Amino acid sequence: MKHSKLQRMDADIVVCGGGPAGINAALAAGRSGAKTILIERYGFLGGMSTIALVYPWMTFHTTEGKQVIGGIAQEIVDRLQAAGASPGHVRDTVGFVNTITPYDPEYYKILMFDMLREAGVTVLLHSFMDEVHTVDDVIESIEVTTKSGRFNIYAKQFVDTTGDADLAFLSGAPCLQGREGDKQTQPMTMKFRMRGVDLDEVKQYMIDHPDEFYKKTPFDELEELPLSGVLGYYKHWKEADLPINRDQVLFFTGPGPDEVLVNTTRVQGLDGTNVQDLTEAEVLGRKQVKMVSDFMRDCLPGFQNASLSSVGTQIGIRETRRIDGQYALQVQDVLQGKPFPDCIARSGYPIDIHDPTGKGVEAAWVEGDGAYDIPYRCLLPQKINNLLVAGRCISTTHETLATTRLTPSCMATGQAAGAAAGLSVKHSIAPSEVNIEELQAVLRSQGAMLDRDDSLEEGV
Known part of the structure; x- marks a missing residue:
């Protein structure tokens, strides 16, 4: 059947990519009261967690067992645990981190639809985003291909949680790929x-x-x-x-x-x-x-x-494109646990680089209290004014991506991006103009752990 006419949809916020970062971004955006659409190319949600069998989630805690990721991510774990679909955070008997979080991916798929509908989010599955329309460095709309034809979706704010920075790349935002020099990326794994x-x-x-x-x-x-x-x-x-x-x-x-x-x-x-x-x-x-x-x-x-x-439905991908954003998180920022005044998430996962060409895995652990800050500027691309990025493709170096790419960290940056998009809509401002203290207050009210004295709960 031939569909010749573009069908129009309108929203306040569009989130592209239905992985853990996108789910949490859409939940935060929807809960802000903004009309939110989540677009996913597969027939189910979960991203690498379900599509590529990335399991378990690593990690919500520091090496010493202090929890540093909460918010919507912890809410999801709590609801999985209440349904008997996760034991919660358990000790990692590999010993690489303190805790890991097993979960039933099939129940996770179901739970995410329930939570998104509770938040009033419209989910479009089987929808492939392949074109972006920008005017004066502002995304006006995106086009998606579906079984029922092509849709032109207009919104005030957009969030890229594709993992591959597809939306950012197509919009013209500067992007990087792989390590400096040869652009080689961490290897892929079929789980x-x-x-x-x-x-x-x-x-x-x-x-x-x-x-x-x-x-x-x-x-x-x-x-x-x-x-x-x-x-x-x-x-x-x-x-x-x-x-x-x-x-x-x-x-x-x-x-x-x-x-x-x-x-x-x-x-x-x-x-x-x-x-x-x-x-x-x-x-x-x-x-x-x-x-x-x-x-x-x-x-x-x-x-x-x-x-x-x-x-896995598809091969697991650790690294492709990432945005060249307003700030790129550096190795020393992570290893030294550098504090940032615009912190919107923290993580205790070590740098974990699977060698792009060799056999090994290079690891380095966070000093100090065992956690590092992720600044809001890492979610902001250059050039495009109404776009936020979360998950695997935020602005980092190749080496630092080896920690921010892990699922709980992606969940945390996703929540931050969705909350920031909600504030942008509420105040009719660009994401770069969001008051960081107001954003941090919103995140704290949702259970996010942004402060060093938040990191008190002992692991198992």
């Missing part, structure tokens, strides 16, 4: 689940062979702690000599009692914004899934009766 895993046997093998696992694993507590994640099997991986540029096996338990989520495949050297590269990444990722799952079943203690149960 998958296996069932039939004997987790008691896995844990006992860890206790009996600690030298084969990550040095930060809390071995002294493993007898009492529920197994939540495993990093290691170094000897088995080396002996298998698979054609995958990685040096260990990583998996997390759940959501089923005999189930694990495997984060071990690695696709390097391809551009997640190039359709041919992305196609090749999908092909290579699925071939690697078969290799790794066969290896785990045949070689790893506890996996002899395991089988492949699900694979």
Whole structure:
């Protein structure tokens, strides 16, 4: 059927991208009273958390176990927990961070629709945003392609939570990609689940062979702690000599009692914004899934009766484009826990760079109280006056993106962007003109933890 006429829709705020950042942005915007539309190209919400099986959420706490992310993100965890769809924050038995947050992705998909409808947000699924109309550095409207034709959606404010800075890029806002020099990005990973895993046997093998696992694993507590994640099997991986540029096996338990989520495949050297590269990444990722799952079943203690149960709808993407914004968060800002007067979110996740070309992972932890500030200016692009950005594509360096890209951090910046867009509509001003103290007050009233003395709750 041919649709020749553009159909018009109007809103106060349009959020592009239905991942955790976009969901939280839309919730904050909708709760402000603004007429809000959330656009998502898949048939369900959740972004990388559901599409690519990114699981669990890491992390709401510092290395010492102090919670630094709250607000809508914590509200979602509370509602998942109340429904029996998450145990809440649990100790990370990998030992990389203090806590991780397992969740049931299928229930998360349902809950998000409920919460968005409660907030009065209109959700458009199966809608692909592919054109942006700007006038004098202001986005006037965006075009989306759907099964029922093309829509031209007009709004006062726009929020880019696409992960790839698609809206910002198409609007003409300056963007960057990858590391300085060669523009190489962190590798992509096709995640998958296996069932039939004997987790008691896995844990006992860890206790009996600690030298084969990550040095930060809390071995002294493993007898009492529920197994939540495993990093290691170094000897088995080396002996298998698979054609995958990685040096260990990583998996997390759940959501089923005999189930694990495997984060071990690695696709390097391809551009997640190039359709041919992305196609090749999908092909290579699925071939690697078969290799790794066969290896785990045949070689790893506890996996002899395991089988492949699900694979991501698409490959997981750590890094593509990001905006070149009004301020780029620097490595030293993170490592030194630098305070910012325009702080709109905090995070305790370390810098965690999966090598774009090598085997390893480079990590560095936050000093001081273990958390760093994310300033509001990182959400503001240059040039475009009615656009906010949240999630993976905020303004950072390549190295710093390796911490801000994690889901709880994206949830926090999403809430901030949505709240700022709401204030922009309320006062008929540009996001850059929002009073930062008013924005911070709104965020605090919603449970966001912006102050160092907020970070008091001990982890588990």
